[in-house]
Amino acid sequence: MNREKDLANYALAFFAVASFLLLLFPSTPLMHSARLLFGYSLYPVLQGSRIDYRLRNVPDNIARLVRADQENLRLAAELAEAELAAGRAAHLEAENARLAAMISLSREGRWRGSWARVISKSPRDWFGTVFIDKGSDHGVRVHATVLALSGGRPVLAGRVFEVHPGFSKVMLVTSELSSVVCRLKGSGHEGMLEGRGARLLRLGYLQEKAAPQAGEEIVTSAGGLLFPAGIPVATVAGPGDQDTMMNLLNASAEPAVEPDSLQEVYVVNRDFPAEIRQYSEEAP
Amino acid sequence: MTFLKDAAFFLVMSAAHWWLHWSFPMGGLSPNLLFAAALSSAILGGPVRGIAWPFLFGLYADILGAGLAGSWALLYTLIGYAVQVMKRHFDLGGPFSQAAAALVLSLMSLAAYQFAYMAIGGISPLPVRSILLEPAISALTAPLVFHAARRACWRPCR
Numbered sequence: 001m002n003r004e005k006d007l008a009n010y011a012l013a014f015f016a017v018a019s020f021l022l023l024l025f026p027s028t029p030l031m032h033s034a035r036l037l038f039g040y041s042l043y044p045v046l047q048g049s050r051i052d053y054r055l056r057n058v059p060d061n062i063a064r065l066v067r068a069d070q071e072n073l074r075l076a077a078e079l080a081e082a083e084l085a086a087g088r089a090a091h092l093e094a095e096n097a098r099l100a101a102m103i104s105l106s107r108e109g110r111w112r113g114s115w116a117r118v119i120s121k122s123p124r125d126w127f128g129t130v131f132i133d134k135g136s137d138h139g140v141r142v143h144a145t146v147l148a149l150s151g152g153r154p155v156l157a158g159r160v161f162e163v164h165p166g167f168s169k170v171m172l173v174t175s176e177l178s179s180v181v182c183r184l185k186g187s188g189h190e191g192m193l194e195g196r197g198a199r200l201l202r203l204g205y206l207q208e209k210a211a212p213q214a215g216e217e218i219v220t221s222a223g224g225l226l227f228p229a230g231i232p233v234a235t236v237a238g239p240g241d242q243d244t245m246m247n248l249l250n251a252s253a254e255p256a257v258e259p260d261s262l263q264e265v266y267v268v269n270r271d272f273p274a275e276i277r278q279y280s281e282e283a284p
Numbered sequence: 285m286t287f288l289k290d291a292a293f294f295l296v297m298s299a300a301h302w303w304l305h306w307s308f309p310m311g312g313l314s315p316n317l318l319f320a321a322a323l324s325s326a327i328l329g330g331p332v333r334g335i336a337w338p339f340l341f342g343l344y345a346d347i348l349g350a351g352l353a354g355s356w357a358l359l360y361t362l363i364g365y366a367v368q369v370m371k372r373h374f375d376l377g378g379p380f381s382q383a384a385a386a387l388v389l390s391l392m393s394l395a396a397y398q399f400a401y402m403a404i405g406g407i408s409p410l411p412v413r414s415i416l417l418e419p420a421i422s423a424l425t426a427p428l429v430f431h432a433a434r435r436a437c438w439r440p441c442r
Contacts, residue, residue, distance in 0.1 A: 004330070004331045004368075005331070007330070007331035007332055008331035008332075008334070008335065008365060008368040008369075010332075011331055011332045011334075011335040011336065011364075011365075012335055012361065012362075012364075012365040015335055015336065015339040015357070015361040015364075016358060016361055016362070018339070018354075018357070019339070019342070019354045019355075019357040019358030019361055020354070020358065021354070022343075022346070022353050022354025022357060022358075023352055023353065023354035023355060023358065032353075035346075035347055035353060038347050039347055039348050039349070042302050042306070042348060
């Protein structure tokens with residue numbers, strides 16, 4: 001026991017002296033620098049008054065090194081923030097431009113309606129339907145015309161075919177079930193624009209003399225009843241084939257609306273005459 | 285072999301302390317593993333090892349800290365010695381006695397550190413909340429570290 005006691009006393013004396021030596025002698029800049037750099041390599045975070053405290057006895061060149069690294073860390077964090085903010089600003093700018101175009105459409109007063117956001121799409125019916133966040137509670141009715149903006153002008157996106165209190169289902173012009181009576185804007189010949197469940201549409205029932213030209217615009221026709229006349233729907237993608245049985249022409253058409261980038265739509269309720277309303281409500 | 289185990293324990297605890305303080309600073313209240321490791325090695329070690337390893341843990345704390353170089357080394361050396369003295373009178377093998385010893389010694393070491401700084405007219409880098417709460421956290425941590433150290437080193441309490 002006494003031996004252990006002695007050993008403990010000797011050890012205490014030895015290490016206490018070593019500690020005192022550390023306390024008294026190595027207050028040189030070299031020692032402070034080594035200590036700072038070792039500690040800083042493990043904890044490279046110095047904030048506020050701590051940095052001044054730690055750098056108080058360190059030579060200028062080492063202090064500058066540490067301060068430069070601190071500044072570098074701070075600037076890297078700021079750069080990351082700025083990049084994030086820039087991305088957000090670009091997104092907001094694009095949204096601002098889109099919304100500004102929408103507001104101009106609302107102000108035109110050509111149609112009375114309300115804006116709605118596309119809230120859902122069905123992967124099984126990608127080109128067929130979308131859901132919007134307005135329903136019967138917001139005054140949306142079945143067969144309401146659904147417009148979208150493309151190139152800053154309103155184009156036909158489809159029509160409402162199911163209305164629920166808080167949301168509605170819109171049948172797009174690209175849907176297999178969609179057909180719109182249209183006319184070629186240049187020649188004025190009418191035809192039936194049908195969706196095919198894909199991006200391109202089919203313009204059928206054209207007379208031989210219609211001779212659709214690629215790029216020619218197709219707009220809604222007054223004869224269609226469901227939609228206001230004169231709304232751009234598509235452009236002719238290319239000359240079509242001839243229906244030999246009926247002596248009529250077909251053409252493929254590119255929709256004016258991009259079904260995969262729809263975000264907001266303008267829903268226009270139409271006041272049909274009672275007879276037509278009754279007829280159209282019976283329609284599928 | 286014993287030295288290698290001790291050295292491995294030192295490295296593991298130093299790395300764990302660094303990792304804990306770096307990853308989970310918790311406002312300066314993360315457990316002081318260096319103190320717990322110094323206490324554990326003092327309890328497990330003999331008269332020389334039980335003072336030498338606390339000294340080295342203190343030295344590591346000095347290098348990491350911004351205070352007086354050698355101050356923690358001196359305080360941890362004194363803690364090692366105090367544990368050697370306490371071992372003659374108390375059984376420090378149980379968790380309760382370890383927690384009590386950690387509480388008292390942590391409080392005393394922090395007070396001594398603070399006092400040393402006040403004596404030389406400087407401002408202690410320790411935040412007040414650390415001084416108030418660290419002893420309690422150390423009291424909770426010390427038995428766990430001791431258990432881990434004993435299992436790792438396969439050494440009975442001397």
